[in-house]
């Protein structure tokens with residue numbers, strides 16, 4: 447956490463609900479609350495909103511374009527009159543006020559070294575900057591500059607300067623037509639009062655370097671599923687799927703499923719719930735780009751549990767994707783960069799197998815995004831044994847946490863796909879509204895915008911029923 451030197455504003459801001467994290471779950475919760483007349487403070491730690499979904503290619507099982515789904519949410523969130531969006535900001539402290547069930551918090555706005563009111567997102571600074579670094583939003587497949595716009599559809603589309611890697615050559619400052627570069631910016635600390643909190647802090651991918659036998663980071667043609675989602679996306683870094691070692695189009699691609707999940711040896715026993723389906727999605731997309739390629743999935747079980755998922759599995763098989771039942775044990779690199787994969791084959795004659803491929807994709811598991819539990823100063827946010835936000839009652843109230851008035855949305859409480867993350871976000875929003883209204887009724891307190899006694903905006907469904 448950066449040290450705050452400026453405190454602004456002096457008086458605390460007032461909102462109905464704080465939403466932490468602006469992935470699909472955080473955006474959905476904010477939009478639902480905003481549409482109900484609630485005043486929302488949405489705090490996102492990265493420079494842009496959208497979370498992981500914005501970086502995906504398409505989504506299973508419909509193969510809808512991911513950025514088209516999230517694009518309506520990012521623009522809706524950024525323009526909503528009831529949503530105050532604070533990007534590149536982190537909550538540093540939350541205290542629950544037992545008197546009226548509300549929360550007092552502090553959050554820090556990190557310096558972008560750009561005056562966002564002036565920056566037009568033209569990208570001239572990026573072109574002028576001489577420093578090239580791996581681009582986080584492309585998982586290192588491409589480079590970015592020390593001053594950069596995170597990606598083309600970024601919201602907000604404002605530059606950010608990575609001061610740690612800046613050589614202070616002044617090139618960006620000289621070309622900026624809006625005169626928006628400000629090397630003297632400092633972190634700004636804000637204080638706020640809110641009626642309820644929604645945690646939508648998402649997940650992080652399993653750090654697959656830990657599974658040493660897969661040699662990720664050592665063998666260039668071992669890539670992760672996150673990288674493959676970029677390589678198969680409509681906004682992909684290259685105009686085809688290319689393998690990293692020599693830029694060749696691969697013709698024999700393998701997938702190792704459950705890479706870093708359901709695996710005692712790396713300490714993550716949990717099924718990541720989305721890996722089977724996203725691997726099949728990627729296999730289909732690969733065949734769209736490279737129709738003559740062979741694609742093999744090494745799997746333990748195929749968990750195609752959702753609506754339309756089994757049909758998607760059958761369709762993937764019908765497209766010629768090979769399924770081999772067995773976990774990948776060891777990977778070796780050949781002189782030409784190809785990879786020999788040693789694996790179980792529980793349906794084959796010997797129970798073991800060995801095959802050579804020119805690209806190996808690791809279907810990495812999901813881990814909780816840690817850290818948010820530390821910001822609660824006078825209440826304990828309980829986590830489950832794997833570190834996900836613990837829910838008070840998984841079956842009957844799937845978004846209540848161990849703290850009254852704090853709710854969880856999306857993958858903060860465990861692996862989920864996009865539709866389930868959206869559904870849980872709507873549930874968290876409804877519960878947060880109920881919490882805020884019940885406290886107001888008890889105490890007469892007016893946190894955020896004043897609400898009339900009845901719900902301010904009738905639900906569209908209720909209006910329809912009433913009309914009938």
Ligand SMILES: Cc1cc2nc3c(=O)[nH]c(=O)nc-3n(C[C@H](O)[C@H](O)[C@H](O)COP(=O)(O)OP(=O)(O)OC[C@H]3O[C@@H](n4cnc5c(N)ncnc54)[C@H](O)[C@@H]3O)c2cc1C
Pocket residue numbers: 466467468469470471472489490491492495496497498499502504505506535536537646647648649650651671672675720724727815817818855856857858862863864865867
């Ligand atoms: C390779 C891959 C492919 C996938 N493909 C599909 C698919 O095809 N279909 C599908 O349905 N699902 C897919 N998924 C799953 C999908 O990515 C998740 O369901 C979805 O992204 C969950 O959204 P979320 O909002 O819960 O979390 P996230 O997208 O992780 O968003 C969380 C946000 O919170 C922010 N944040 C975290 N901590 C803090 C903090 N302390 N303060 C402020 N902000 C914070 C993060 O920066 C981030 O913006 C895939 C997953 C992977 C890994």
